[in-house]
Amino acid sequence: MTQETLLYTLPGTRDLLPDELARWQFIEQAAREIFHRYGFREIRTPLIEATDLFARSIGQETDIVGKEMYTFRDQSGKSITLRPEATASVVRAYAQHTMYRGSGTTKLYYLGPMFRHEKKQKGRWRQFYQIGAEVLGCGHPAVEVETIEMVISLLEMFEVKVQLLVNSVGCSRCRPPYIELLRADLRRLSPHLCEDCRRRSEANALRVLDCKVEACQPHIEQLPRITDHLCEECRLHFDRFRKHLTLAAIPFEITPRLVRGLDYYVRTAFEIVSVDLGAQNALVGGGRYDGLSEVLGGPPVSGFGFAMGLDRLVMLLPDQLSARWAEATDLFLAHLGEQAFERALGLARTLRREGFRCNLDFAGGSLKSQLRLANRLNARHVLIIGEDELASGSYLLKDLSDSSQRQLGATEIIQHLRGLQAHPHRSPSDEGV
Ligand code: AMP
Numbered sequence: 404m405t406q407e408t409l410l411y412t413l414p415g416t417r418d419l420l421p422d423e424l425a426r427w428q429f430i431e432q433a434a435r436e437i438f439h440r441y442g443f444r445e446i447r448t449p450l451i452e453a454t455d456l457f458a459r460s461i462g463q464e465t466d467i468v469g470k471e472m473y474t475f476r477d478q479s480g481k482s483i484t485l486r487p488e489a490t491a492s493v494v495r496a497y498a499q500h501t502m503y504r505g506s507g508t509t510k511l512y513y514l515g516p517m518f519r520h521e522k523k524q525k526g527r528w529r530q531f532y533q534i535g536a537e538v539l540g541c542g543h544p545a546v547e548v549e550t551i552e553m554v555i556s557l558l559e560m561f562e563v564k565v566q567l568l569v570n571s572v573g574c575s576r577c578r579p580p581y582i583e584l585l586r587a588d589l590r591r592l593s594p595h596l597c598e599d600c601r602r603r604s605e606a607n608a609l610r611v612l613d614c615k616v617e618a619c620q621p622h623i624e625q626l627p628r629i630t631d632h633l634c635e636e637c638r639l640h641f642d643r644f645r646k647h648l649t650l651a652a653i654p655f656e657i658t659p660r661l662v663r664g665l666d667y668y669v670r671t672a673f674e675i676v677s678v679d680l681g682a683q684n685a686l687v688g689g690g691r692y693d694g695l696s697e698v699l700g701g702p703p704v705s706g707f708g709f710a711m712g713l714d715r716l717v718m719l720l721p722d723q724l725s726a727r728w729a730e731a732t733d734l735f736l737a738h739l740g741e742q743a744f745e746r747a748l749g750l751a752r753t754l755r756r757e758g759f760r761c762n763l764d765f766a767g768g769s770l771k772s773q774l775r776l777a778n779r780l781n782a783r784h785v786l787i788i789g790e791d792e793l794a795s796g797s798y799l800l801k802d803l804s805d806s807s808q809r810q811l812g813a814t815e816i817i818q819h820l821r822g823l824q825a826h827p828h829r830s831p832s833d834e835g836v
Pocket of ligand 1: 529532533687688710711
C-alpha cells in the first residue's frame with residue numbers, strides 16, 4: 404500500500420534553511436548587541452499559555468482573539484493557546500516573579516515564534532517571528548523615545564529605509580468621551596461604511612480607524628481626531644514625547660488614525676513602516692500599556708514596548724550585508740595524504756580553541772575538489788598542508804578575498820587571523836555596531 408507523502412509543511416509555515424538563516428542570525432545577533440547597549444535583558448516565556456491570558460489582554464473584539472488564535476484543550480481539559488504575541492506573557496512573567504521589587508525600571512527583550520491563523524497573504528505567516536522589547540515600571544516619555552531610538556538604530560544598521568508614525572490614544576479619562584463622539588459620527592456615516600466598520604462602530608469604535616477598505620477611506624478621514632480631544636495630562640505627555648523625539652533628532656509623522664484598539668493602551672502609540680515594502684509595510688508596532696499588569700492580576704505598573712516582525716525585515720536586508728555574515732568559515736584546511744590530514748585535524752582543533760571558524764574535507768580527495776568545498780563554504784582563507792609543509796611546519800595561507808598568499812607557522816597564522824578580526828567583514832560586532 405502506498406502511503407501519502409509527509410514531505411510538506413503546514414500552510415503559513417516553512418523551514419528556514421541554513422543559507423537563509425544567515426540573514427536571520429545576522430539580525431538576531433545585531434539586535435541582541437544593540438538591546439544590551441540600552442540595558443535590556445532577555446526573557447524567554449513559554450510558547451503555550453492559558454487562553455485567558457490572551458483573551459483578557461488582547462481583547463475579545465480583536466481579530467487575533469476572535470479568529471486567529473491556535474487554541475486547544477490539553478489532556479487535562481484546560482484551554483491552551485499558542486502565543487499570538489509576547490507582551491502579555493512578558494508582563495505576566497514580570498508580575499508573577501515580582502520583578503518590580505527592588506528596581507525601578509525593568510527592561511526586557513524577547514525573540515521567537517508567534518502563531519496566528521492568518522488568511523493567506525504575502526508577507527503574512529501563521530508561524531512568524533518577532534523580536535520585541537518591553538520597559539516596565541517607567542512612565543516617562545523619554546524612555547519611549549529611547550526605546551524607539553534603539554529600534555531605529557537597529558534598522559539603520561540594516562540599511563532599511565523607514566518612517567516613524569506616532570499618535571496618542573489618550574487614557575481612560577479622555578478616551579471614553581472621544582469614543583462617544585466617534586460613535587455618533589459613525590452612526591451618521593453607517594450607510595457608507597463596510598460591514599466590518601459597522602460592526603466595529605459599536606463593539607470597538609477605535610478599530611474603525613484601522614479599516615483598509617478603499618470605499619471607507621474618505622469617510623474615515625472626516626472623523627474627529629483623538630489628538631484634538633486629549634486631557635491635559637495626555638496632551639502634556641504627547642508634547643514631551645515629541646520634544647524628546649526632536650532632541651534625539653528622530654524624524655516622525657503624527658498619524659491620527661494610528662490606534663491600538665485595546666482598552667489598556669494609553670497615550671503613545673507608534674509604528675515603524677518600511678518605505679520599500681508594499682501593503683504589508685509595518686515592521687514595528689508598539690505603544691504604552693500602563694493598565695495591562697492590573698488586567699492580569701498584577702500590581703499597577705507602567706509599560707511601554709514594541710514588537711518587530713522578523714519575516715519582513717529579512718526580506719529587506721541588503722544581500723551584501725548578510726553575505727558578509729554568511730562568510731562562515733575563517734579558514735579551510737586542505738590536506739594531501741594521511742599524515743597531512745592528521746596535522747589538519749590538530750591545527751583545526753587549535754584554531755577553533757582560539758575562536759576561529761575552521762572546516763576541512765573528511766573525504767580528502769584532490770586539492771581541486773577540496774578547494775571547491777572551501778568555495779562552497781564561503782571560506783575566507785585556505786591553508787594548504789602537503790609533504791613539504793609537514794616537514795617544515797610552515798604552511799601556505801591563501802586569502803581568497805584578495806588572492807594574496809603567505810607562508811606562515813601555526814602561531815603566526817593565529818596572529819595573522821587575529822589581526823584581521825578588526826577588519827569589517829564578518830560579524831555584526833565587526834560592523835561597528
Ligand atoms: P502586531 O503584534 O500585530 O502589532 O505586529 C507587530 C509586527 O509583527 C508587525 O509590524 C509585523 O511586522 C509582524 N507581524 C505580525 N503578524 C505577522 C504575520 N502573520 N506574519 C509576519 N509578520 C507578522
